[in-house]
Amino acid sequence: MDNMIGADQILQKRKTFMFPCTSHFYKQPPQMVRGHMQYLYDEKDTPYVDFFAGVSVVACGHCNEHITRETVKQVETLQHTSTIYLTQPMVDLAERLARILPGDLKRTFFCNSGSEANEGALLAARLHTNKRDFIALDFGLHGRTSLTMSVTGIPMWRTDPYLEKNTHFIPRPFDGGMTLDEAAEKSLQALRQVLAEKGDTIAAMIVEPIQGNGGIIVPARHYFQEVHALLKQHNVLLIADEIQTGFGRTGAMFAMEHFGVVPDILSMAKALGNGTPIGCFSTTDAIANSFNRPSASTFGGNPVSSVTAMAVLDYIEQEKLVRRSHKLGQLLKDGLLELKHKYNFITDVRGMGLMVGMEILGDAPQRGAEAVDMIIECMKNRGFIIGKNGVNRNVLAFQPPLVIHESNIRRMLSALEDVCTGGHAWLYEASPAK
Numbered sequence: 001m002d003n004m005i006g007a008d009q010i011l012q013k014r015k016t017f018m019f020p021c022t023s024h025f026y027k028q029p030p031q032m033v034r035g036h037m038q039y040l041y042d043e044k045d046t047p048y049v050d051f052f053a054g055v056s057v058v059a060c061g062h063c064n065e066h067i068t069r070e071t072v073k074q075v076e077t078l079q080h081t082s083t084i085y086l087t088q089p090m091v092d093l094a095e096r097l098a099r100i101l102p103g104d105l106k107r108t109f110f111c112n113s114g115s116e117a118n119e120g121a122l123l124a125a126r127l128h129t130n131k132r133d134f135i136a137l138d139f140g141l142h143g144r145t146s147l148t149m150s151v152t153g154i155p156m157w158r159t160d161p162y163l164e165k166n167t168h169f170i171p172r173p174f175d176g177g178m179t180l181d182e183a184a185e186k187s188l189q190a191l192r193q194v195l196a197e198k199g200d201t202i203a204a205m206i207v208e209p210i211q212g213n214g215g216i217i218v219p220a221r222h223y224f225q226e227v228h229a230l231l232k233q234h235n236v237l238l239i240a241d242e243i244q245t246g247f248g249r250t251g252a253m254f255a256m257e258h259f260g261v262v263p264d265i266l267s268m269a270k271a272l273g274n275g276t277p278i279g280c281f282s283t284t285d286a287i288a289n290s291f292n293r294p295s296a297s298t299f300g301g302n303p304v305s306s307v308t309a310m311a312v313l314d315y316i317e318q319e320k321l322v323r324r325s326h327k328l329g330q331l332l333k334d335g336l337l338e339l340k341h342k343y344n345f346i347t348d349v350r351g352m353g354l355m356v357g358m359e360i361l362g363d364a365p366q367r368g369a370e371a372v373d374m375i376i377e378c379m380k381n382r383g384f385i386i387g388k389n390g391v392n393r394n395v396l397a398f399q400p401p402l403v404i405h406e407s408n409i410r411r412m413l414s415a416l417e418d419v420c421t422g423g424h425a426w427l428y429e430a431s432p433a434k
């Protein structure tokens with residue numbers, strides 16, 4: 001690329017021409033120029049192993065050749081008609097999703113992003129139940145539209161000061177001071193109470209099976225089964241937001257499978273397009289049939305996104321990425337747990353498959369957030385892109401493309417150990433090694 005302007009000018013243009021609400025990682029951010037599978041390259045062609053996959057999106061790898069080839073073929077053939085004309089890729093994708101979705105989830109509505117998918121799922125629940133309100137978990141994240149923001153429980157992402165007050169938040173089934181079973185019981189207790197008092201006004205409860213932005217939170221195995229049973233008693237639907245967890249990320253095609261629960265509605269986005277914008281939600285015949293008033297998304301189900309998504313599903317299946325995520329996830333988690341045993345400042349390691357979080361200084365989260373920023377900067381300088389999340393932004397997030405190699409993980413763990421051990425007096429002072 002001859003016209004590359006470099007990181008400084010990109011920052012300047014962002015500042016001048018874009019909204020100040022968006023932020024970026026790193027004190028010295030590189031300009032990312034190209035990607036190939038698990039690697040990203042900056043303007044100097046320095047390679048980085050990507051352990052964040054563009055926030056859990058690029059599961060099949062950057063610019064995956066198989067997916068790119070299929071996408072380009074479709075771009076050259078027919079790009080857009082809107083759903084008012086008949087095209088085949090959209091219906092083929094819907095049929096394909098029905099085959100891999102759990103239980104009797106078989107009807108799909110296509111749109112363009114995660115927020116839009118959840119917005120539609122919430123609307124479908126209202127139309128089916130004829131009820132208005134929602135239940136959501138503290139510290140969940142479901143999107144940026146008004147309705148999805150109103151069910152988002154992370155204060156920093158509730159940007160709109162005038163959100164509708166139609167959501168009942170209950171504690172999430174995780175609390176640093178409790179066992180998972182105790183935290184699940186606390187959450188279920190609150191759910192029982194809300195349902196007893198308000199059940200006849202509540203359309204749905206929306207959950208992430210494993211909270212992503214909230215810090216990679218895996219509930220006790222029985223939690224969602226009990227949630228679903230309680231909701232059913234009050235004709236309240238369960239919406240599983242699998243936008244971050246879907247398509248093999250957690251070592252199952254969908255994370256709800258780990259909990260043995262088939263939700264009433266399941267929303268998807270991110271990895272389904274491997275970088276191409278797509279979102280959708282799927283449900284049963286009965287619920288879909290209640291959504292019969294007109295609705296349409298101009299780009300939803302367009303031939304290009306649909307063909308890309310089918311190529312993604314082909315690739316996940318052919319390369320057995322779900323199993324790979326499970327297997328390599330274990331290696332990653334075990335390696336991070338070993339580090340936890342060595343360093344006091346690592347207060348938790350949690351996750352499933354290739355969705356693993358490492359909490360830093362959980363007992364002093366503000367310092368933990370500063371430490372996380374320092375660690376991701378040092379790791380970037382060593383050629384590894386690590387994410388971060390958590391309510392207090394003190395959780396390192398490891399969510400690499402599922403095509404990552406064992407050797408990438410081993411090298412990253414060794415670099416992380418170096419960063420934890422050497423050179424960072426500040427971290428040491430914060431909490432000496434055990």
Ligand code: PMP
Nearest residue numbers: 113114115141142143212243244
């Ligand atoms: N739900 C979850 C669980 C997410 O992680 C996100 C985005 N990080 C969204 C919804 C919103 O998706 P989008 O940014 O595509 O609108």
